[in-house]
Amino acid sequence: MDTKEKLLASAEASARAHGYDGFSYADLAADVGIRKASIHHHFPKKRDLALALIERYAAAIAVELDAIADRVTRASDQLRAYIAMYRGALSGGSTLCLCVAFSLSRESVADDVAAAIDRFRDRSVAWLVEVFERGKLDGSIHDVQAPADEAITCLALVEGAQLAARAALSPDRFDSALVLMAKRLA
Amino acid sequence: MDTKEKLLASAEASARAHGYDGFSYADLAADVGIRKASIHHHFPKKRDLALALIERYAAAIAVELDAIADRVTRASDQLRAYIAMYRGALSGGSTLCLCVAFSLSRESVADDVAAAIDRFRDRSVAWLVEVFERGKLDGSIHDVQAPADEAITCLALVEGAQLAARAALSPDRFDSALVLMAKRLA
DNA sequence: TGTGACCTGTCTACTAGTAGGTAGGTTGGC
DNA sequence: GCCAACCTACCTACTAGTAGACAGGTCACA
16 A cells, blocks of 8 residues: 555545544654655645545445445345445444535535535446336335435435434434334345 | 624534535634634633533524424424424535434544434423324324334435435435425325 | 623734645665 | 755744733722
């Protein structure tokens, strides 16, 4: 793992725990083991780091979504895996998914970073629309309304559930908020 | 409006737009028209201000929830009013409800502030449980499952919807995320 | 009716610490 | 020779918070 990758990994962990404003070049430097000024060699401005972060994150999720589609075929299983992915991102209630963390810091992040977050959200919704469409056809998800509405609702729900879990520092809250959704999955 | 009240109002606006870490005594001083040091006379530490803020907020919402219960009697109408309240807090997508804003800054806020947020959430859920119970009985809310699950899901949904609206700086996202819920209301 | 003690609210001027960022120099490998 | 990667040393701007002074009002007591 080269320095750049180490920086990204450290920054992602901090950003998910403290938000965009909650980590500093000084923190990263201490964590990675180089001097603060050296980070500017890899990421001249903080927004460069943030952009790399969100793009790396989006790419990782895209890979994960593909993996889910490969691993299981039923729509209900895919949605279950999607929810488990968000659940896993909590790590005990202390971290959020990067998209949620950056959305909260909306005013601090640069426009291109915000645009990258929007694109990520759109892709997530598109993936979910497909899942709900198939769930409606194969009957593995109960009571499916318009897939487009279901997808947007589902994304808001998992993100809201992350928030609730974080506020209480307990992943149980995430599960509670998703009980009803889980019951719809055959 | 005395100075203390002006400070709270200004701080609330900033906190909802920028989060707990996103406003400073300097900002407040400029906004209210007194010197930075004078704020410390009213709120010695920032956590004192934060605590006053969340308690003022919780009290205001409690009043609003009572007003809703007085104004309309059908469970569906009450839930509609509840959702409208969260929708209204967006003010064009630039602000969040204080509870969401502070939840994101969880690591920065003091323990007593976090505890106050927890209490606020519990009270919101309790209010919603009652609404779903009555909605199940009078049939004004369709397909009501266990009211406790419905309430927690509903809170996560409106908070997640706020987040989505904020990320896109557009309140339309809030409405989209709540289309399915709205359709359940008679 | 003074007068001294005290309180509230505000001020100027300051502290120590941290933020992101920069200038310019030193390595070491291709 | 060149360049990526790193360094030391610094900058400006900002953070919460403190010290101490100064008004103006209130209140008790002689």
